Amino acid sequence: MELGMEFWQFFVRWLHVLSGVMWVGLLWYFNFVQTPTVPTIPEDLRPAIPKHIMPVALFWFRWAALSTIVFGLILAWMNGYLADALAIGLTSGGERDAMIGIGMWFGLIMAFNVWFIIWPNQQKVIGLVEASDEEKPKAARAAALASRTNTMLSIPMLYAMVSAQNLYA
Numbered sequence: 001m002e003l004g005m006e007f008w009q010f011f012v013r014w015l016h017v018l019s020g021v022m023w024v025g026l027l028w029y030f031n032f033v034q035t036p037t038v039p040t041i042p043e044d045l046r047p048a049i050p051k052h053i054m055p056v057a058l059f060w061f062r063w064a065a066l067s068t069i070v071f072g073l074i075l076a077w078m079n080g081y082l083a084d085a086l087a088i089g090l091t092s093g094g095e096r097d098a099m100i101g102i103g104m105w106f107g108l109i110m111a112f113n114v115w116f117i118i119w120p121n122q123q124k125v126i127g128l129v130e131a132s133d134e135e136k137p138k139a140a141r142a143a144a145l146a147s148r149t150n151t152m153l154s155i156p157m158l159y160a161m162v163s164a165q166n167l168y169a
Contacts, residue, residue, distance in 0.1 A: 009078050016071035023064035024154050026057060031151045050126035058122055065114040069107060096168035103160030110150045110157065117146035
């Protein structure tokens with residue numbers, strides 16, 4: 001069986017979707033489950049979260065973000081619309097390029113937030129990086145705001161990605 005370009009495009013799309021499901025799933029878990037539930041956890045059980053749960057969840061979260069972006073960019077390149085999508089359809093005039101481009105830019109902004117705002121601040125919060133008692137609440141707030149921003153961006157990002165594949169295909 002010959003594995004032609006069609007197969008590899010499918011395979012990269014599958015990896016992109018798989019990574020995206022993990023990334024957005026963890027994002028929504030943090031914002032809709034963990035954050036509102038932590039205050040209800042008994043004090044003696046709370047240390048397990050930063051010591052055991054958060055480092056593992058954040059590992060998968062940040063690498064799922066990166067792999068989603070990498071596979072998405074490879075997929076756009078393989079299908080020949082990378083530049084037109086990054087230009088939000090302004091170079092091609094295509095509605096599909098505009099929609100996929102909007103989704104791509106939201107994803108890029110979200111990945112930036114993960115790697116350069118959420119992760120550095122969460123390292124301080126969970127004790128992987130030295131931080132003073134004054135720095136930790138500020139770091140927690142910065143990470144929370146970036147995470148909530150990503151949650152809000154994930155909704156139009158997903159809409160743009162799905163509509164580009166279904167409304168403008």
